[in-house]
Amino acid sequence: MKAANMLYIVGLGLADEKDVTVKGLEIIRKASRIYLEAYTAILPVDKERLEAYYDRPITIADREMVESSSDTILENADKEDVAFLVVGDPFSATTHTDLLLRARKLSIPTQSIPNASILTAVGATGLSLYTFGQTVSIVFFTDDWRPSSFYDKIAENASLGLHTLLLLDIKVKEPNLQQLARGKIVYEPPRYMTVAQCCIQLLEVEEERKQGICAAEKLAVGIARAGGGEAQKIVAGTLEELAKADLGKPLHSVALCGHRMHEMEWEFVREYAVDQGKFDEIWKREYARKG
Amino acid sequence: MKAANMLYIVGLGLADEKDVTVKGLEIIRKASRIYLEAYTAILPVDKERLEAYYDRPITIADREMVESSSDTILENADKEDVAFLVVGDPFSATTHTDLLLRARKLSIPTQSIPNASILTAVGATGLSLYTFGQTVSIVFFTDDWRPSSFYDKIAENASLGLHTLLLLDIKVKEPNLQQLARGKIVYEPPRYMTVAQCCIQLLEVEEERKQGICAAEKLAVGIARAGGGEAQKIVAGTLEELAKADLGKPLHSVALCGHRMHEMEWEFVREYAVDQGKFDEIWKREYARKG
Numbered sequence: 001m002k003a004a005n006m007l008y009i010v011g012l013g014l015a016d017e018k019d020v021t022v023k024g025l026e027i028i029r030k031a032s033r034i035y036l037e038a039y040t041a042i043l044p045v046d047k048e049r050l051e052a053y054y055d056r057p058i059t060i061a062d063r064e065m066v067e068s069s070s071d072t073i074l075e076n077a078d079k080e081d082v083a084f085l086v087v088g089d090p091f092s093a094t095t096h097t098d099l100l101l102r103a104r105k106l107s108i109p110t111q112s113i114p115n116a117s118i119l120t121a122v123g124a125t126g127l128s129l130y131t132f133g134q135t136v137s138i139v140f141f142t143d144d145w146r147p148s149s150f151y152d153k154i155a156e157n158a159s160l161g162l163h164t165l166l167l168l169d170i171k172v173k174e175p176n177l178q179q180l181a182r183g184k185i186v187y188e189p190p191r192y193m194t195v196a197q198c199c200i201q202l203l204e205v206e207e208e209r210k211q212g213i214c215a216a217e218k219l220a221v222g223i224a225r226a227g228g229g230e231a232q233k234i235v236a237g238t239l240e241e242l243a244k245a246d247l248g249k250p251l252h253s254v255a256l257c258g259h260r261m262h263e264m265e266w267e268f269v270r271e272y273a274v275d276q277g278k279f280d281e282i283w284k285r286e287y288a289r290k291g
Numbered sequence: 292m293k294a295a296n297m298l299y300i301v302g303l304g305l306a307d308e309k310d311v312t313v314k315g316l317e318i319i320r321k322a323s324r325i326y327l328e329a330y331t332a333i334l335p336v337d338k339e340r341l342e343a344y345y346d347r348p349i350t351i352a353d354r355e356m357v358e359s360s361s362d363t364i365l366e367n368a369d370k371e372d373v374a375f376l377v378v379g380d381p382f383s384a385t386t387h388t389d390l391l392l393r394a395r396k397l398s399i400p401t402q403s404i405p406n407a408s409i410l411t412a413v414g415a416t417g418l419s420l421y422t423f424g425q426t427v428s429i430v431f432f433t434d435d436w437r438p439s440s441f442y443d444k445i446a447e448n449a450s451l452g453l454h455t456l457l458l459l460d461i462k463v464k465e466p467n468l469q470q471l472a473r474g475k476i477v478y479e480p481p482r483y484m485t486v487a488q489c490c491i492q493l494l495e496v497e498e499e500r501k502q503g504i505c506a507a508e509k510l511a512v513g514i515a516r517a518g519g520g521e522a523q524k525i526v527a528g529t530l531e532e533l534a535k536a537d538l539g540k541p542l543h544s545v546a547l548c549g550h551r552m553h554e555m556e557w558e559f560v561r562e563y564a565v566d567q568g569k570f571d572e573i574w575k576r577e578y579a580r581k582g
Contacts (some may be wrong), residue, residue, distance in 0.1 A: 019312050019405075021310050022309040022312075023307075028512065091415060092420060097555065116405030127389065135420065135421040157424075158450075228404055
């Protein structure tokens with residue numbers, strides 16, 4: 001008996017083409033069509049390298065395609081296998097929930113192949129995954145759009161002593177607004193928020209709010225190219241220090257330390273400190289035994 | 292040039308032997324020694340099946356070995372590769388942080404190979420991973436040991452409207468206390484807490500605390516054998532309903548719904564409801580637009 005056809009949402013993991021699971025790879029290699037979601041995260045390897053490794057052609061699915069033309073993706077998925085690839089884990093972005101709901105409405109069977117996510121890979125910093133509160137997104141500020149509701153969410157987590165994972169903005173295939181006003185669609189080069197840019201924004205909002213939630217001496221950890229590979233880089237320090245840190249190429253994320261940070265977490269994280277003496281001094285004064 | 296030898300902590304994912312990543316599989320197949328951590332989680336396939344798939348022998352590492360004899364595991368790991376396998380993701384259990392810290396003290400290089408974790412696989416329920424608060428462990432109650440500090444943690448998450456993931460107790464290789472008193476070590480059969488057992492304990496503690504945090508009509512989702520495979524089962528309902536639900540073989544986990552549960556989450560989760568009408572009615576009355 002032939003297995004039923006369906007839509008597979010396959011997590012690719014975080015670092016490179018070999019982070020796919022064996023199960024995921026088998027599904028990709030037998031799928032009729034393969035899409036790669038490429039606007040909420042990026043894999044540090046390009047499409048060509050993935051195509052060579054899978055020995056299959058891949059269609060890049062940008063935001064417009066997933067949100068407006070999902071029927072193209074789902075077409076015939078009850079008669080042939082379609083693989084929709086996502087960087088990290090299928091459930092780490094709401095867009096995929098959306099796609100699953102639409103498939104359900106069309107009575108197309110679905111299966112998700114889980115994988116590593118930044119939500120757990122941040123554990124490489126030494127901070128305990130069990131002690132994180134809600135996850136927060138940080139968007140690029142513009143001259144006239146500086147949303148700071150993230151500050152309230154961080155404050156909520158901090159009120160319980162919990163860490164906060166900050167997911168940093170990605171701008172891929174954004175049209176140039178001046179060109180758009182002239183009726184031309186020209187895309188801006190992609191932009192990825194860095195740990196430093198994020199911390200500068202946090203310090204700016206602290207200036208306005210003045211509740212101390214994102215004060216200059218708050219401890220945080222930046223992680224770049226998370227996923228355990230050699231390219232992964234972790235830097236710990238105060239927000240002021242991290243606002244000057246250079247962690248290199250994308251993607252970057254930031255974890256803000258809550259005051260329940262345990263001694264074993266501190267022992268692990270301090271190895272990554274910009275200034276270990278300062279890190280230890282602040283941890284002992286402001287965090288240790290405050291849980 | 293030969294790559295440096297080291298200790299690899301390899302996440303195996305959640306469902307079966309094919310959930311290992313391609314990178315993880317390559318490391319396992321070339322390692323000199325392979326250990327499998329087998330006391331904080333279980334893979335629903337046995338050691339023999341893993342050994343056949345890897346074509347390599349595996350040593351089971353129980354709690355005693357990891358906590359008291361970690362030097363055996365780390366021996367010569369700077370001269371040959373040692374792979375320490377964990378179900379799920381390396382950072383999802385504190386024991387692995389502990390092992391990494393000990394390796395660091397012995398100047399043994401380490402690398403972690405991330406994978407799917409229950410912390411993200413719970414996203415299969417439809418609940419948004421960004422809206423979870425701290426993670427809580429639920430242990431088996433005994434006649435004279437009924438720790439209920441978990442209730443306070445759930446209450447903290449609930450005060451912010453956040454969901455709570457409950458990780459359920461596992462008892463593997465526990466000595467029989469009566470036999471132990473007679474000087475004999477006899478192990479009890481393994482026990483894995485079910486969704487129903489967990490919900491019964493929550494309701495019992497609610498009887499004592501009476502703050503409504505774990506009231507009979509609170510909405511929750513049980514997930515068994517998470518990991519996206521065909522054996523995965525999800526059941527949603529009130530705590531009272533789930534206290535009677537049978538989700539079959541281990542492992543089980545429970546997610547308690549916070550009042551920030553968004554309409555799209557509800558739309559997804561309700562498909563798994565024991566009693567959809569009741570689920571909808573309670574969601575609309577107690578959760579919708581309360582975020």
